[in-house]
Amino acid sequence: MTIDEILSPDQVAVGVRTASKAALLDDLARRAAQALGLDAASLRTALEKREGLGSTGVGDGIALPHARLESVRRPFGCLVRLRDAVDFDAIDERPVDLVFLLLLPTDAQGSQFNALACVARRMRDTEAVAAMRGARDAGALYATMRGSRTAP
Template sequence: MISSDLLVPEAIRVIPAMSSKKRLFNTLSEIARQVYGLCSETSCDALMDRESLGPTAVGHGVALPHARLRGIDRVRGVFLKLEKPLDFGAADRQPVDLVFGLFAPDTAGVDHLKALASVSRTLRDPDLCSTLRANGDITTIHALLTQRSASDAA
């Protein structure tokens, strides 16, 4: 389940095309600045540093770039749907079109891991990913990602 506290509708975008991972990280960071007040330069640098350890693409067209930051009070998310998939260095060699960026406090510990696991579990559902890919409406995308928690609890 993805908490509606973790991902707000204002942090969701549908992007026609992205030229590179670096541009993608800049976009994630800029949205995090606009929506959550995070420093875009620091956020982008942290995403790049994490990515240098290994690709955050998890396969099947999904990537989960994430970073820990100082000065953030809780884990925050940004979701991008790319209309033109981007090569992300995934192990399955599939380009990425669904990107969920996570920004966590540098002291988050378990909360960061729980959020990452929750997003990963949610985006591992092939039916959900197909539905996300078929939708361009931000409100619908937000509902699909966050209302899943209600169906998981049933």
């Protein structure tokens, strides 16, 4: 599975303002619901349920909120860079400024099953993350997440 199969350019945003983890999850659920034609409240509930198992704030200012849903047919991603970092209960207790939402089908198989690993691998690349933080706009952020050599 590649980033291109998970994330589309119209699901990338830079300079997103949010006041808290709860507000951020609301915003992400709304964005995903609009893109997928689903109910935002259901998405939010699924994200909260997953966060209840342990924070998806993986450290170094990065969060990877994710959920499996019957209503999702293929992996869906949304990448946002926050204007100001927010507390996300991350494992290193640092605030988060880069967030990749991933929604997966409940019956993900084969390459779909590896979508989270694909995203996590890219978000662990320190050079890529630095470039994402320096990206001038959503297009440059998308290109960097994809691994394109386009300058941020």
